[in-house]
Amino acid sequence: MSGQRVHRRLLSVAAAALSITVGALALTGCSDDSGEAKTKGRDLTALQCPMEETGETGGANAYRPAKNAFDTAELLGLQLAEAREKAARHNCEIIVSREDDKSRPVPIEIDPTRIYVYIAHGAVSQIEGVGGGL
Secondary structure, rough: HHHHHHHHHHHHHHHHHHHHHHHHHHHOOOOOOOOOOOOOOOOOOOOOOEEEEEEEEOEEEEEEEEEEEHHHHHHOOOOOHHHHHHHHHOOOEEEEEEEEEEEOOOOOOOOEEEEEEEEEEEEEEEEEEOOOOO
């Protein structure tokens, strides 16, 4: 009997939480008449280079984009030489870790100015990461 009361109580709490979540989503979906959502700030999922240490540690050094950092997605589709030039303007270096479906040896130490890329037919096809390390 008490198990049923607990079950009903959990269901009512879950229903209330769902109601609050749906209401919050409805409010955030509101925008102006243009139909476009307005966002502020930078894309936190972007792989940027160069990175700089923050001085904070939580078991590992923390990094943030440097003032002259750029979104490495801008390199996609560029020929390797052009991509290297663009990266160099931001004090970054391109390391090719895979070329035409063949892996290449790469440095393993952490360097927040290195951009690891895949190359296909001479052009950057994928950004593997920034910084390196294992």
